[in-house]
Amino acid sequence: MAQPLIDSIKNSSLKNKIFFSVTVVILLISVLIALFTRWILISTLVSELQQRGLGIGYSIAESCRGFILTKNKPQLTSLVFDARLGARKELVRYVFIKDKQGRILAHTFTSAFPGQITDANRIEPEKDHRIRLMDMGGDRVYDVAVAVKEGIYRIGSVHVGVYKKHIDQLINKLRTTFLGFVSVVIIFFFIISHHLSKTITQPITRLTDVSDEISRGNFDVQLDLEKGLQQGGVKDEVRQLSRSFINMTNRIQESQAKLKESDNKYRSLFASGPNPIFVLDRKTLTILSANPSAEETYGYTREELVGRPFTDLGPFDLDENKWAELNAQHAGSVTTISSKVQYFKKGNQAFFVNLHACPAPYEDKNALIVATTDISEMVEKDSQLIQASKMTTLGEMSAGIAHELNQPLNAIKMGSEFLEMMLEKEKGIPERELFHIVREVSSQVDRAVDIIRRLRDFGRKSDFTREKILINDPVNSVLDIIGRQLRLQNIHVRLRLTADLPPIMAHHNRIEQVIFNLLTNARDAINLREESGRGDPRREIIIRSYARDSQVVVAVSDTGIGIDPAVKDQIFEAFFTTKKMGEGMGLGLSITNGIVEDYGGRIDIDSREGQGTTFNLSFPAVPQGR
Ligand SMILES: Nc1ncnc2c1ncn2[C@@H]1O[C@H](COP(=O)(O)OP(=O)(O)OP(=O)(O)O)[C@@H](O)[C@H]1O
Ligand SMILES: [Mg+2]
Incomplete structure (x- = not known):
């Protein structure tokens, strides 16, 4: 049964916890104080009652000594009745006197003497008195026995029975008053602890509400908190907590503003940047997003680009080292993937790009931001420069080339002149010689063609x-x-x-x-x-x-x-x-x-x-x- 109670206390609100613990502590303290006071009161009253019994006992013992020796019963009887006179009747239940042998010499009982009390309270030989609580037909009575002595000899004893109910009544009266007092105290503390727990937990509850609101993005509630702080004069921990809370939300607001600003900056860079920029899934290299420049450059719409493998546009060759380098890099640092690679626009139109990438998170994914810079113009200029330089070289070589070409041309000329001469002289040309000359002319033509081909190859614009x-x-x-x-x-x-x-x-x-x-x-x-x-x-x-x-x-x-x-x-x-x-x-x-x-x-x-x-x-x- 205790476990569910503990659990429900554990799960209850801070307010209830404070309230519960304060109440329990007050209850415990009140009960302890009540018990302690009651104990002190009872023991004081009991000892007071016993002292009074002893006082009566000793005064009778003092007066009755002679009468016991002379066995003067009438005197003794008058003595015991005197002791119960007036207000003492309320206090004293009985008085009786015994002689040394235990015989009853006088008593105040109007009916027969109750024999069971005769020896119920014997005084030890070395003591002067003895007190014992006894039950007498529904009454609880302290039997106070006092020894009567003549010199050093004990000659008898006086027994005075005092009502315990006398103090019981007092205690009952006190208990009622006390209970009333404790109830008032408890109610008072109950109200105080209720108020206290509310005072402590209310600002905390307010803070919790405010933090809830802030987590939903409503930063205006913070103003309420500040207003509350300005009004309230309290300088306790809750106030400190509110202060730090306000500072914290201020910081959050500041960094959110910064984040928004940089987000906007990057968004506008992404949206209006002149370079095509792609966001790729780092694992699959699928296009997750692309900027307008990418759409324009590659001729695809955004819808066509998103979801397409980036490698559809061109090669994305990375060896393991480059991958490791890229993955190890922090977001923001850029790696050159490749330069002067051929990429393809829609319709397979090729152009040259430089490829840069940097790792970045994108919508909870590990992404790569890839920029492809169109360098076709630069490549074109490069090759024009190279071409110009080639042409210069060719010009420079022209003298040498002319010289080189001259040789086969001379050989052809010589061959053809020989043939002409022979024809003019109308001499028949032996078939073997004719064949030899024609072959030589043909091979010299081949040589010249070869020289020209090599020159042409060299001069060709290389892609x-x-x-x-x-x-x-x-x-x-x-x-x-x-x-x-x-x-x-x-x-x-x-x-x-x-x-x-x-x-x-x-x-x-x-x-x-x-x-x-x-x-x-x-x-x-x-x-x-x-x-x-x-x-x-x-x-x-x-x-x-x-x-x-x-x-x-x-x-x-x-x-x-x-x-x-x-x-x-x-x-x-x-x-x-x-x-x-x-x-x-x-x-x-x-x-x-x-x-x-x-x-x-x-x-x-x-x-x-x-x-x-x-x-x-x-x-x-x-x-x-x-
Ligand atoms: N093999 C070499 N020995 C000594 N100096 C050299 C050599 N190669 C290049 N140089 C030096 O480097 C310079 C630059 O060479 P580069 O080929 O770029 O231009 P260039 O030969 O002067 O002109 P171009 O090549 O455009 O006709 C040369 O002017 C020369 O001083
Ligand atoms: Mg040179």
């Missing part, structure tokens, strides 16, 4: 795509074009190419451009060294290719003038040149660097001033089996 190529191929085709010219300038090219290298992801035509720039720079450096008068008899360029770690390296070394350490950091800048006006634009290495970076490669330079330079180009090899 920005990646495919598997073997690094040795563009090296060989560039040498096919300018090898002869280098030889004409007395520059010896030594090839140390490793066969069976793993492929790299690049574009043949662009790598040709790179090799071409390096070879023309090497050629210029060798010539400059010669001009400076510190010429090396070894005018040579060494081209090596090899694999190292998971890289494919192509290295171009020359015995040229070397690079001045002071300008080493500048040579990749566009339009930086140390060459004379009209001899160099300063674009070769800047274009080279751009192309190498596009394919994930890097350039290391090893140069000694006045002795020669090596350009090491390394590209990531395509892993086997891919």
Whole structure:
């Protein structure tokens, strides 16, 4: 039974708990005080009653000594009746006197002497008196026995019976008064504790209500609380609590406002930003949301985009390391996923983008915010620049090319002149000779066509795509074009190419451009060294290719003038040149660097001033089996 009561107290409101505990404590204290007071009162009254009995007993004992010795019963009888006279009747139930042998000498009983009380209260030999509570036909009586002595001898005893009901009546009267008093006290405290619990819990209840309202987003209620605080003069803990509560809600309001502000900021950035922005599910890469610029750029409506896999638009290639990097990042830090990748608009129209992503939470999901920046224009400008530089190179090469073309043309001319001469002389041409000449003319035409084809290939505008190529191929085709010219300038090219290298992801035509720039720079450096008068008899360029770690390296070394350490950091800048006006634009290495970076490669330079330079180009090899 106690358990449900405890449980219901535990589950009751704070107000009831306070009320209940205050009431219980007051009740306990009142009961204890009542019991203690009652105990003190009873023991005081009992001892008072006994003292009075003893007083009467001793005074009779004093007076009756002689009468006992003389056995003067009439005197003794008058003595005992005297003791019960007047007001004492209410107090004294009986008096009797015994002699030494226990014979009753006198008593106040009007009826027969009740024999059972004769020896009920015997005084021990060494004591003077003894008191004992006895039951006498419904009355409770203290039998006060006092010894009567003559010298040191006991000659008898006086017994005085005093009513206990005398004090019982008093106690009853007191109990009623006391109970009344306690009830008044309890009612009083009951009201006080009720009021107290209400005073304590009311502000707390108010706070709870206010916090409920605030949690529902209604911050106006806080004003009520402040008003209440200003009015109320109390300086207790509840007031402190209200203060901290107000401070807390102020903070919440402030941070909510900030949050709203930044939310609005990001929302407007998202909505009106010029770049297409997508929100993707981090696990499935499904599009969760897209901004208007994404709709406009890709030509799909929002409805068409949402729910579609992002990879429908273009590649989203991330290796494990990049994923780990992306996942480990805090929201807000941006990772470049890939640059210059081809993405597709509705209707399969391709364009180039740079892809950036950052992790962010979105509607309780782990999301990725992906921005695709359209760089088609930049790529177009790049390739125009490259094209312009190529055209310059071709112009530069035109003398050499003319010379090269001259040879097959001369051979054809010679062949045709011979045939003409023979026809003029009307000499028959032996069939074998005719066949030989025609074949030679045809092969010279092939040679000329080949030269033109190579030039045309080189001059063709290359698009920005990646495919598997073997690094040795563009090296060989560039040498096919300018090898002869280098030889004409007395520059010896030594090839140390490793066969069976793993492929790299690049574009043949662009790598040709790179090799071409390096070879023309090497050629210029060798010539400059010669001009400076510190010429090396070894005018040579060494081209090596090899694999190292998971890289494919192509290295171009020359015995040229070397690079001045002071300008080493500048040579990749566009339009930086140390060459004379009209001899160099300063674009070769800047274009080279751009192309190498596009394919994930890097350039290391090893140069000694006045002795020669090596350009090491390394590209990531395509892993086997891919
Ligand atoms: N192999 C090399 N040896 C010595 N210096 C070099 C070598 N390659 C490049 N340089 C230095 O780097 C500078 C920049 O080279 P870059 O190819 O960019 O431009 P350029 O050759 O001067 O002109 P362009 O290539 O446009 O005709 C050169 O002017 C030269 O000073
Ligand atoms: Mg150059």
